[in-house]
Amino acid sequence: MARGEDALARLTALVQADLEATNRAIVERMHSPVALIPQLAAHLVAAGGKRLRPLLTLAAARLCGYPAGGPRHVALAACVEFIHTATLLHDDVVDESALRRGQASANALFGNKASVLVGDFLFARAFQLMVEDGSLEVLRILSAASATIAEGEVLQLVTQNDLSTTEAQYLEVIEGKTAALFAAATRVGAVVADRPPREAEALDAYGRNLGIAFQLVDDALDYAAAQEALGKTVGDDFREGKITLPILVAFDRGGEPDRAFWRRTMEERAQEQADLAHAQALIARHDGIGETIRRAERYGAAALAALETFPRSEFRQALADVVEFCVSRAR
Structure with missing residues (x-):
């Protein structure tokens, strides 16, 4: 395994029993007498995924002293995964994606209507889990994140195909659609462990900066990775006209012929077969990938700094190692 994958494997091993309980809760809560719901949900479970977000909930709670096997962090980890999966279902419909995690996306197999409606079901299940937890603070945090995710996705739709999008607007998009969750x-790990606000704020800062770094790397990979490594069709962002940092860098540093190419392909959506390769070449020429990864590393450093609030422990080290996992995917 690569060093980053080792880090994720170590975190998984550290909370293995709780993660298994989370997976059982996910399967149980996916049950429905409406057969299409568990059928489509089973497709998502079979497609794999690293369960990164629920892993973070479990590890953050343990970092704050919440006991292993305690029910609250397990249920909330399942809740977080439901929110994430619901957004994936909706995103794939909006983006007309054919692949998810290297396999046919749910919308490609089951259709857009089923994907949207099962996504709605998973959101509803997530809110049931929030309410069952009984904490208004947990409900506030996760419901606010759900609203922010939707706002981020709508903002991305608004900025799509618009090369006047600023870097600040781009960062606002990824803070909403990825970092908020x-x-x-x-x-919520600090909340279930009844820790002081200072620790909750530190974990919020850790997760937010980690999420931004994660999305920056994802956006770089869309122009740099092989399809097998990325788990989705390479160049999706380009074909959909999404304005991401690699393009903003290449557009800003390029001359007028380069900018004319970007206007034609991204704003006018007049794309030809060879355009993706040319886009990758322009991004490479102007170091768009390198610049994006350097930004990701800075956000990763901020995530690590937030962990300094906590005493050294195997959980703090595991969360620190996850930063390496997120950033190393593009190396």
Whole structure:
């Protein structure tokens, strides 16, 4: 395994029993007498996924002293995974994605209507789990994150195909659509352990900065990775006209012929077969991938700094190692 994958494996091993309980809760809560719901949900479970967000909830709670086997962090880890999976289902419909985690996406197999409606079901299940936890603070954190995710996705839709999008707007998109759930997933760990606000804020900062770093790397990989490594069709962002940092860097540093290419392909959506390769070449020429990874490393460093609030422990080290996992995917 690569060093980053080793880090994720160590975190998984550290909370293995709780993760297994979380997986059981996920399967149990996916049950429905409406056969299509568990059928489509089973497709998602079979597609794999690293369960990164629920892992963060479990590890953050243990970092704060919540006992292994305690029911609250397990249920909330399942809740976090339901929110994440629901957004994936909806995103794949919006983006018309054919692949998810290297396999046919749910919308490609079951259709858009089923994907949207099962996504709604998973959101509803997530809110049931929040209510069952009984903490208004948990409900506030996770419901606010759910709203912020939707806002981030809508903002991405608004900025799509618009090369006047600023880097600040781009960061606002990824803070909403990705980092908000990372922050909520870690923050609730402090809440269930009844820790002071200072620790909840530190875990929020850790998760938020980690989430931004994670998405920056994802956006870089869309122009740099092989399809097998990425788990989705390479160049999806380009074909959909998504304005991400590699493009913003290449557009800003390029001359007028380069900018004319970007306007044609991203704003006018007049794309030809060779355009993706040319886009990758322009991004490479202007170090768009390198610049994006360097930004990700800075956010990763901020995530590590937030962990300094906590005493050294195997859980703090495991959460620190996850930063390496997120950033190393593009190396």
